[in-house]
Structures are given as structure tokens and as C-alpha cells.
Amino acid sequence: MSTHSVETIKSSSRRLRGTLLESLLDPVTAALAEDDRVLIKFHGSYQQDDRDLREERRAQKLEPAFAFMIRTRTPGGVLTPAQWLALDAIARQFAERGLRITTRQAIQFHGVQKRDLKASLQAIHASGIDTRSACGDVNRNIVVSANPLLSGVHAKVYAQAAALSAHLLPNTRAWQETWLDEPAREDSGNEDEPLLGANYLPRKFKIGFAVPPLNDIDVLAQDLGFIAVLDAHGSLRGYDVAVGGGMGASHGDAQTYPRLGDVLGFVETSAVAAVAEAVLTAQRDFGDRSARKHARLKYTIADRGLAWFKAEVERRAGLRFAPASAAAFDHNGDRFGWAVGARGRWHLTLRIPAGRVRDEPGAAWQTGLRELTTFLQAPERDGSPHLRLTANQNLVLADLAHRDRAAIDALLTRHGIDLHRRASPLHLHALACVALPTCGLAMAEAERYLPAIVEHIEAMLAQHGLDDTPIHLRLSGCPNGCSRPYLGEIALVGKAPGRYNLMLGADHRGQRLNVLHRENIDEAQILAALDPLFALYAAERGDDERFGDFLVRAGVVAAPVTATDRVALEEEIA
Secondary structure, three states, X not given: OOXXXXXXXXXXXXXXXXXXXXXXXOOOOOOOOHHHHHHHHHOOEEEEEOHHHHHHHHHOOOOOXXXXXXXXXXXXXXXXXXXXXXXXXXXXXXXXXXXXXXXXXXXXXXXXXXXXXXXXXXHHHHOOOEOOOOOOOOEOOOEEOOOOOOHHHHHHHHHHHHHHHHXXXXXXXXXXXXXXXXXXXXXXXXXXXXXXXXXXXXXXXXXXXXXXXXXOOOHHHOOXXXXXXXXXXXXXXXXXXEXXXXXXXXXXXXXXXXXXXXXXXXXXXXXXXXXXXXXXXXXXXXXXXXXXXHOOHXXXXXXXXXXXXXXXXXXXXXOOOEOOOOOOOOEOOOOOEEEEOHHHOEEEEEOXXXXXXXXXXXXXXXXXXXXXXXXXXXXXXXXXXXXXXXXXXXXXXXXXXXXXXXXXXXXXXHOOOOHHHHOOHHHHOOEEOOOOOOOOOOXXXXXXXHHHHHHHHHHHHHHOOOOOOOOOEEEEOOOOOOOOHHHOOEEEEEEEOOEEEEEEOOOOOOOOOOEEXXXXXXXXXXXXXXXXXXXXXXXXXXXXXXXXXXXXXXXXXXXXXXXHHHHHHHHHHO
16 A cells, blocks of 8 residues: 555544444455555554465455454563463454464464454453554554563663553554444544654654663664663663664665664663654654655664754753663573572573464463463462563563472473473574465465474584574565564575575674575575585684674675665765
């Protein structure tokens, strides 16, 4: 849909209401009216259809097999055991393929029928969660470093993120009126939107909070990143602020590209809301509303210059950035297994392939986690056991007592969901987007292809004595980047059915993008391209040298020219 159409739909929607109520009641079709397909995204849902069935249904002169994806707003991915159980029950009653943990620390439900949408969202609301702004041209779910080892710092960072998530929500009551049947108010359809504006943002907007040395949220891939800075005593002092990250691109369009954020400087914790408002409203006012592919914050900064944007943010926020602390990251994956944190409380990170929680042969993920969360909410558990969804599609069981470790381990083993103890390093850190059959943008498989490609690459690594070598692999069914593929040491970006662009050379800290190595190749060509590189790596790598770093040092791939480099070069030429 064109940018002009989307902007027109937003402006005439009566603050995101449109004709959703009428569409939901239409018994003739399983779909929504065209404009309402845009508006329902702001409510946390996408209309999709099963692409595996498209041709068959077309031949039968049937409309596509329409259904809906629902996504939660869960800042930082923190859930109580009771909330997990409620979401699990919703998935079993209304959805297909269980629950899915997303790379933005949310839960997605797939295959929800139109007739069940309202009941699903009401059930989600009853659990203390909602879906407002989980999709659409608004601030999306705010991600937060999931590893809670520095418990005091993480608690403060999470509290700021959760408060900011609520602060940046739209003022419209469209969600409550549509899904909870709340009565309209005098200003319904014309609510003031002082932050997002009457037409909301030009495109989606993403915020993340990282706590070094872990970069498990890929903070530089966010439109706005807050990087925690600690004082000499380990207390939270403030944040380095990064802007302009984004993973989306389009094949064959050089005007679109992934970009890592630039650090503007340091602010104290009290300035978080003011800085977030300033960055968001500057993008609201100056973002490109004429071309949706050019509407993200990264392009606003590229077009106007980082110095201009920094000055604009300082003016709007009423502050000056102090010099950044340049906090260092050492890892952008999750750390699996048991770890002890503050107060002697234990945390366990589980590996969940592609974030898909459903029962499969030999791995009863949905049943096992249902039993586990029932165990965690029992009255005899001390502390505040809870769950944290990670931005790498995994699950942390947090704030556990040492005495419960053996029972939890036994439960996980009984259900075959102890991959954190058995999987290879390659498997542990692999990401994949949903792609086919439900994503309308997918050009190739991703989630469904993940097990096969991991197995093939594992076999090659074993041949070269690299079995235990951690390498970050990321799969995406299209170039839009939901699985953050441009930050994978190895990444496959879908180009067509069975064909991918092979991207190589990102680091393992989320601070360097990869580059295109081979274009539009199939599985055999992918493996043939990787095999000699693994051989070279095994023979010539330095001590503790990671694969992506080696490829750059050895000259196999060139270090990428960043969007910031391009802007600086253009300014120098001008």
C-alpha cells in the first residue's frame, strides 16, 4: 500500500477506529475491510493468510485462508507465571502453533480467526497485558536486557523502560472501545495526541535499553537506544543515548539499507523521558511521509545530518548531552543455563528454537512450560519467580531459589526441553523470523528452514573441528530484518523460494554489520561457499578470535561502510 494511502487512512480513521467494529461483524468474509487492515496493526494485530493454501483456494474460487496474528505489548518481556499460563490458555483456545516469543520480547499468536479476535484480546487484557501499539506507526514494544544478574540495576532499568512504554502510548481510546466495549467519550475520535500527532508517526519506532557488557537486545539496531552507565560502585548513573539504528532494507534498492545507531552522548536517568520525547517528536515532525521505505529515523538522520539531529533533540529536550562513556559490549547473544545473581537468587536461560512454544515429537515445549509455570506460582515458592522473554527468542526463568533447581531440571528433562544443556553453540544462538506460511512479506523460508540449515552447518563445522565454536547465524525470509539478520556473523536473507543472499562478517557484540558475500544462491551454493571459509578459519584463527572478526581481518569480507560514513563522505564532497 502506498505511503499516501496509509497517511490518508490514518488521518481519516477517527483516531484509529475506522470501521473496525463493522468489519469484525461482517459474516460474509474472514477478512477486514481494506482500510481496517491498516488500522488493526495499531491495535496489535495483522491480517494474514496461509500462503501454503493460496493456490489451492484460488483454484477452488475461495478467498484466501485469512486469519490474524496477535502480538502483545510486554515491555522488557517480563511476565508472571500466572500471565504465562493465561497466554498459554489463549493460545490453546484461539490460536494455531502454540505461542511464539518474538525478537522484541513479546508473545505472538498465529491463526486466530476473525470471529475470535475480540475474545482473544479480552482474555489478554484480563491477564494484565494488552496489545496496544504492538504494531503500527507508533512506538513498539520496548526491549530491555533480559539477563538479571545485576539485579538492582536491571530492576531500575526495567522500571524506566516500563514507565516509558506507558508514557508513549497513544491517547486514543480506540483499543478499549473496539475490544473491551467501553463506551465512547465526548472526545472519542478526536482525542489529543501531543506526542504521536494526529497522523501518528511516519513509520514504526523502536526503543531498547541495554546493560553492558551484554548487548542481548542489539541496542544499536534500535531507533533509540539507552545504554546503561554505572558508577564506580556499580549503581546506575545514567545512559549513553544512541539514535538511528534500523534493520530494514529492500532488495535492489540502494536507497534503503540497515544502519547502526550513532551515540549522541550521555544523560542522567532523570532525562530519559525528555530525551525519548524529543527523539520521537523530531522523527514525527521531520520523518519522510512521502515514501514509507524512506520513513524510518535512520533516513531522517542520513538526510539531515547527525549534528543537526543532535541539536534538534537537545533543543526539544532542554538539555545538552555530556560526553559518552563508551561502555563496552562483549556479547549480543543470551547466556544459557544456570547463573546466580544478587541475594543468592538463581536464573535459568532456556533455549527455544525460533521462539516457537508448542509440543513437538520429543520436545513438549508448551506442556512442559505450562507445568513449569504452575510449579513456579505455587504458594511454597519463595521470592518472586517470574519469566523474561529475551530479544533472542529465548526464555529466562528468574528469581529462583537454589532448592528448586533440581526439580526444575528434572521437569525440563522429562519434557525434552533442556536444549540449553544439549544444543551446539551454533544452534543456541541462531535466530529466525516467522516467514512462510503466514508472513505476507516473506520471499523464502526462515523458521521452518532453521533446523535443516543448522544441521547442515553443524556437520561442516564438525568436519573442521569447530563443533564447539560459537557462531551467530540468523535467518530472514525477506530483507526487512525482523530477526536482525544484518548483525549475524552468518546470515541468510530470503530472495526467492529456496534462495538467499549470504551475508557475512558481523561481530558478536552487535557493533558491526555484515556485508553481502554471495547473492541469490541456493542451499548447495550456500554450503559450498561456507565450507572453505570454515577450513580457513580452523587453520588461521587467532586465540579466541570469532568467525566474523576473522573474516574481516583475513580480508574475506570488507568491513562495511556505515550509513554514518556515507553521510560524512557526502558532506565532505559537498
